Amino acid sequence: MKTKQAIEEKKFKLTSARKELLAILNKAEKPISYEDIKNRLSMDKATFYRNISKFEEENIVKSFESNDKKRYYEVQISSHAHFICNTCNKIECLSNISPIELKGYNITDMIFKGVCKNCS
Amino acid sequence: MKTKQAIEEKKFKLTSARKELLAILNKAEKPISYEDIKNRLSMDKATFYRNISKFEEENIVKSFESNDKKRYYEVQISSHAHFICNTCNKIECLSNISPIELKGYNITDMIFKGVCKNCS
DNA sequence: TTTTAAATGCGACTAAGTTGCAATTAAGTC
DNA sequence: GACTTAATTGCAACTTAGTCGCATTTAAAA
Numbered sequence: 001m002k003t004k005q006a007i008e009e010k011k012f013k014l015t016s017a018r019k020e021l022l023a024i025l026n027k028a029e030k031p032i033s034y035e036d037i038k039n040r041l042s043m044d045k046a047t048f049y050r051n052i053s054k055f056e057e058e059n060i061v062k063s064f065e066s067n068d069k070k071r072y073y074e075v076q077i078s079s080h081a082h083f084i085c086n087t088c089n090k091i092e093c094l095s096n097i098s099p100i101e102l103k104g105y106n107i108t109d110m111i112f113k114g115v116c117k118n119c120s
Numbered sequence: 121m122k123t124k125q126a127i128e129e130k131k132f133k134l135t136s137a138r139k140e141l142l143a144i145l146n147k148a149e150k151p152i153s154y155e156d157i158k159n160r161l162s163m164d165k166a167t168f169y170r171n172i173s174k175f176e177e178e179n180i181v182k183s184f185e186s187n188d189k190k191r192y193y194e195v196q197i198s199s200h201a202h203f204i205c206n207t208c209n210k211i212e213c214l215s216n217i218s219p220i221e222l223k224g225y226n227i228t229d230m231i232f233k234g235v236c237k238n239c240s
Numbered sequence: 241t242t243t244t245a246a247a248t249g250c251g252a253c254t255a256a257g258t259t260g261c262a263a264t265t266a267a268g269t270c
Numbered sequence: 271g272a273c274t275t276a277a278t279t280g281c282a283a284c285t286t287a288g289t290c291g292c293a294t295t296t297a298a299a300a
Contacts, residue, residue, distance in 0.1 A: 242300080244297105244298100244299095244300105245296105245297095246295105246297080247295080247296070247297085248295065249292105249293095249294085250291105250293095251290100252289105253288105254289070254290095255286100255287095256285100256286090256287090257285085257286090258283105258285070259285090260282095260283085260284095261281095261282100262279105262281095263278105263279080264278080264279065264280090265275105265276105265277085265278070265279085266277080266278085267275100267277100268273105268274090269272105269275105270272090
């Protein structure tokens with residue numbers, strides 16, 4: 001696991017805030033924003049954002065911006081595409097989509113938008 | 121053209137601010153943010169955002185959020201995918217990508233992310 | 241030309257995310 | 271286990287994209 005590896009390489013200290021955040025991220029089944037979990041967090045907003053950036057630098061976490069001006073984070077274990085509903089802004093992970101080849105481009109992420117089952 | 125149609129249906133008045141904004145949007149070769157064009161605009165920020173929302177309601181314009189917290193707008197003429205560079209945040213239009221089929225989903229937009237030619 | 245609802249500019253506001261700084265803490269060393 | 275120190279934290283103040291209320295202006299129908 002990248003987390004253990006990063007700690008062993010002394011990239012950062014494993015503080016209680018970081019343990020808490022990693023636990024939440026590992027349990028999450030879809031990308032989460034600060035807003036989504038702030039009530040469950042004992043750390044400050046600034047600490048959340050600083051740690052999540054740190055995790056991104058170490059390739060433990062990936063993120064993207066959704067339609068609602070918020071940034072969503074998820075653990076980088078399996079690479080998969082995302083679906084964002086234009087109506088309710090719900091985010092779903094799409095596991096069955098094969099990566100697209102496009103010469104000259106090195107594509108790492110795919111986001112699809114449309115209207116979800118509930119909203120259509 | 122949707123613009124003329126919308127005006128004829130009395131959906132809105134064709135003010136000079138709107139003419140200016142439509143001219144810029146029609147000339148643009150890629151999605152633009154307010155920041156991108158503010159120096160060329162004679163209208164106020166609030167007017168820009170109110171008009172661009174109006175255009176979106178009337179399906180004249182489409183938009184999405186990029187990696188840089190900004191919203192990008194473009195005229196809705198040809199439906200096409202977009203590529204966003206994770207390094208320099210540049211946005212490119214991809215015209216050769218065929219729409220993806222995914223049962224249960226009605227996909228209207230596709231965004232690909234990665235590293236562009238310049239940055240890799 | 242008059243009328244009037246729609247549109248505009250301005251300034252104040254909101255909300256997500258960032259930053260500076262003094263206080264705290266993880267983790268290596270004795 | 272106590273000591274040391276750089277990394278981390280909380281707090282408050284800040285930044286920035288976008289929104290809103292309101293008094294003034296304007297397109298376009300009469």
